[in-house]
Amino acid sequence: MSNQIERFEDPGLPEHIHRNADADPLAEKRAEKQVAILFLLSALGTVLTIASYIFMKSDQYVYFPVMGSTNVQQLFIGLGLTLATLCIGLGAIQWAKKLMPDQEVIAERHEFRSEEVDREELVATFHDRAGQAGIGRRPLIKRTLGLAVGLVGLSPLVLLRDTGPLPGKFFETTNWAAGTRLVLDPAGTPIKPEDLEVGAVAQVLPELPAGTPRTLENIGKDAVLLIRLRPEDFNLDPERLSWTYQGIIAFSKICTHMGCAVALYEQQTHHLLCPCHQSTFDVTRAAKVIFGPAARPLPQLALMVNADGYLTAKQPFSVPVGPSFWERNSANG
Amino acid sequence: MKKSQKIGGSVANYVDERTGAAKWVKKNLNKVFPDHWSFMLGEICLYSFIILLLSGTFLTFWFDPSQRDVVYNGAYAPLSGVSMSAAYASTLHISFDVRGGLLMRQIHHWAALIFMVAIVVHLFRVFFTGAFRKPREFNWLIGIGLLTFGIVEGFLGYSLPDDLLSGTGIRIAEAILQAIPVVGSYLAFFAFGGPFPGTAFIPRIYMVHILLLPGLFLALITIHLMLVWYQKHTQYPGPGRTEKNVVGYPLMPVYMAKAGGFFFIVFGVTAFLGAVASINPIWLYGPYTPGQISAGSQPDWYMGWLDGLVRMSPPLETHAFGHTISWNILLPGLILPGILFTGMALYPFIESWISGDKREHHLLDRPRNAPNRTALGAMSIAFMIISLANGGNDVIATHFHLTINGIMWFTRFGLFIVPPIVFLITKRICLSLQRADRDLVLHGRETGRLVMMPNGEMIEVHEQISDAKKWTLTQHQSADALPAPLPESAKLGIKGKLRARMNQANAVQVPAATVTEFKELGEGHH
Ligand code: HEM
Numbered sequence A: 001m002s003n004q005i006e007r008f009e010d011p012g013l014p015e016h017i018h019r020n021a022d023a024d025p026l027a028e029k030r031a032e033k034q035v036a037i038l039f040l041l042s043a044l045g046t047v048l049t050i051a052s053y054i055f056m057k058s059d060q061y062v063y064f065p066v067m068g069s070t071n072v073q074q075l076f077i078g079l080g081l082t083l084a085t086l087c088i089g090l091g092a093i094q095w096a097k098k099l100m101p102d103q104e105v106i107a108e109r110h111e112f113r114s115e116e117v118d119r120e121e122l123v124a125t126f127h128d129r130a131g132q133a134g135i136g137r138r139p140l141i142k143r144t145l146g147l148a149v150g151l152v153g154l155s156p157l158v159l160l161r162d163t164g165p166l167p168g169k170f171f172e173t174t175n176w177a178a179g180t181r182l183v184l185d186p187a188g189t190p191i192k193p194e195d196l197e198v199g200a201v202a203q204v205l206p207e208l209p210a211g212t213p214r215t216l217e218n219i220g221k222d223a224v225l226l227i228r229l230r231p232e233d234f235n236l237d238p239e240r241l242s243w244t245y246q247g248i249i250a251f252s253k254i255c256t257h258m259g260c261a262v263a264l265y266e267q268q269t270h271h272l273l274c275p276c277h278q279s280t281f282d283v284t285r286a287a288k289v290i291f292g293p294a295a296r297p298l299p300q301l302a303l304m305v306n307a308d309g310y311l312t313a314k315q316p317f318s319v320p321v322g323p324s325f326w327e328r329n330s331a332n333g
Numbered sequence B: 001m002k003k004s005q006k007i008g009g010s011v012a013n014y015v016d017e018r019t020g021a022a023k024w025v026k027k028n029l030n031k032v033f034p035d036h037w038s039f040m041l042g043e044i045c046l047y048s049f050i051i052l053l054l055s056g057t058f059l060t061f062w063f064d065p066s067q068r069d070v071v072y073n074g075a076y077a078p079l080s081g082v083s084m085s086a087a088y089a090s091t092l093h094i095s096f097d098v099r100g101g102l103l104m105r106q107i108h109h110w111a112a113l114i115f116m117v118a119i120v121v122h123l124f125r126v127f128f129t130g131a132f133r134k135p136r137e138f139n140w141l142i143g144i145g146l147l148t149f150g151i152v153e154g155f156l157g158y159s160l161p162d163d164l165l166s167g168t169g170i171r172i173a174e175a176i177l178q179a180i181p182v183v184g185s186y187l188a189f190f191a192f193g194g195p196f197p198g199t200a201f202i203p204r205i206y207m208v209h210i211l212l213l214p215g216l217f218l219a220l221i222t223i224h225l226m227l228v229w230y231q232k233h234t235q236y237p238g239p240g241r242t243e244k245n246v247v248g249y250p251l252m253p254v255y256m257a258k259a260g261g262f263f264f265i266v267f268g269v270t271a272f273l274g275a276v277a278s279i280n281p282i283w284l285y286g287p288y289t290p291g292q293i294s295a296g297s298q299p300d301w302y303m304g305w306l307d308g309l310v311r312m313s314p315p316l317e318t319h320a321f322g323h324t325i326s327w328n329i330l331l332p333g334l335i336l337p338g339i340l341f342t343g344m345a346l347y348p349f350i351e352s353w354i355s356g357d358k359r360e361h362h363l364l365d366r367p368r369n370a371p372n373r374t375a376l377g378a379m380s381i382a383f384m385i386i387s388l389a390n391g392g393n394d395v396i397a398t399h400f401h402l403t404i405n406g407i408m409w410f411t412r413f414g415l416f417i418v419p420p421i422v423f424l425i426t427k428r429i430c431l432s433l434q435r436a437d438r439d440l441v442l443h444g445r446e447t448g449r450l451v452m453m454p455n456g457e458m459i460e461v462h463e464q465i466s467d468a469k470k471w472t473l474t475q476h477q478s479a480d481a482l483p484a485p486l487p488e489s490a491k492l493g494i495k496g497k498l499r500a501r502m503n504q505a506n507a508v509q510v511p512a513a514t515v516t517e518f519k520e521l522g523e524g525h526h
């Protein structure tokens, strides 16, 4: 090309500018002192930590704005540790910046690619050695080795089988059966319709046979919310209406999304809200999902009152409660 | 010779006679490390990891990883007599009965947050400056691994205390397992040793949290640093800095002092946060029970974007042939993150495939000089922020008097609309910054001084910039750095055409100023 474009050129590393402390012995002394003071402060910090550990009371709380009520001993142990570590750091950096040589140096880089001869030699050697093993010539060995290595990884997987039992029907069942009484959580007392005013909410669990412990695993499936509305607020089909009792309606408390407890009830709107991902269920319409990621309504528990006047389940849940799983047949909700 | 020197000398002699280390050490004391604030981000990751090891080990001395039922009777009166898991009780014990225990818990948690922030910001630094390019692709992959395992490790960590909040997180994790088609219920039962919550989960994740993953981190971090050491650090462009050299401070004493000092500063800052800033006050939440929940349940921030995606997911489930598939869980919880992380891991290879650039790179890009990459990065940040915002939609709603409904619809659409817009805007900004660089080189800096020309016209005096600056602003297009764009030919298949198209888009650059132009302009002025 005749009119070659001329580009800017690298002027090279700029000249080194000396610092104060390099030329001026006074500035140097001053920097030295600063570093020493920082290291001394660090030592002081350690003393503070140890002293707070030994001499302070561990149950003393003081209120500080923003921080709130604070345990004084923990605070001072922490502040001591802060001082002790921070000052070592600041001292070292100050030392490096003010007193150590600050002239940048240059090192060469080399390409990582090996020399052509080395690469060729490697390939040749590799083929030669592979030939010695004869892996290419002995397909029987190659294939059986492949099989063996492929299979050997299976045993640890199989051995993991005993990490837990099989789920069986666990996800499909709860402890609610026809005639199970509702008992308040955590008091454990059965309840009558009159115990619940309009607008009130209660968390209940199924009454268990005497001697059966109440496990968290069961609560995770059994928890039910009782809500009392005015009967005219309902907007239910006749079957679902027959599952309520004098305005009292019961839903599984376990979110059909990912299993959090659906705990927030808004009285004015009759909405149940799950705080995890804000799925919102309309109580008047059989807990239909009106907002959020949940795909199914909360299962409704059919209620009745037994001969003694206690609230009781009319039948088990008609569908599995809680989040979805592969085996769940969701044809009926 | 002083006595200390004598001892040092004989120790060194002893070691060298057995290992021959002297030569290697001698060479590496002169190892050169370039200096830039953004190179400290990786150091913060390393230091906070060390702090996590130290504080975590302290916690293990008292923490009891068991879901066995106990009745609490420690120093925290409001929970006295309450039945809870041993894990929760021992965390209360650490917080209220062990001197400095609460401090260590808080240091551990703050260090975890700093660790994750530093990893993410470090990753962005590496991305925006093109530090992942050949020969550093391995370290990019290791970094993505550390990020992924870091998220898991953090989640397992705050699941350990077994308070109401962390139990809720575990419950959600169980639902994700359960949602996996075909094998979900089995996986959930195997992971939890039976029904949720059971008594097996916390002991198991404890082992993973304190042994398996820290061991993996240690291995990955070691390889990461060995590669940095061996490949030498990248450097920012500037006078005297080339692809063939590395300019900086020698390992001993300057880099050692700075890096060592910086470790203590990170430790100090973390200790300060642990001392004054309460984090995860588990005693306020109470023990976990599946029937209860605390309002405003929020995961740590590095899980928040996932939570946000889950929250905005449409309520989709497939019900067919007696089976249920929860798209509302699988899509935001597994499929989308899977795609994002795979794409992120493969990015260096995708970029070099598009550009056809197979050369080694040791000089970093200024982000503006790689407009597409920078725009892609900005777009990902926008995506993250939008999903994170929806993860805190309840908090945002109450703070700013918005409706959760409004936020959700905004983020649902925003997730698809905002990032492309951010891409376009960022690309524009990059190109106009390139133009500004070009003007600066050709016309110099505005001084704000006005002079009157003989013909009465007022003009502003421009001051030429230094040769060093001129080089810094033009070096990216020095003659040997211009790959020719790929032609879009009819013979290429779909993949080839796509590549050519992206390659051309990638090649759009404002030409850097040249001396030729500079001289021509100068002549024009005279
Ligand atoms: C990158 C690494 C790590 C991360 C991100 C991490 C994160 C966490 C988090 C967020 C917690 C909850 C703390 C709380 O608020 O109570 C935690 C708890 C815990 N971690 Fe780690 N950790 C890491 C490494 C380690 C290591 C190496 C150990 C031990 C050798 C450890 C031991 C513990 C213990 C015993 C607890 C439970 C005690 C408690 O919660 O008070 N961690 N971890």
Ligand code: FES
Binding pocket: A255, A256, A257, A258, A259, A260, A274, A275, A276, A277, A278, A279, A292, A293, A294
């Ligand atoms: S668990 Fe209830 S909305 Fe997600």
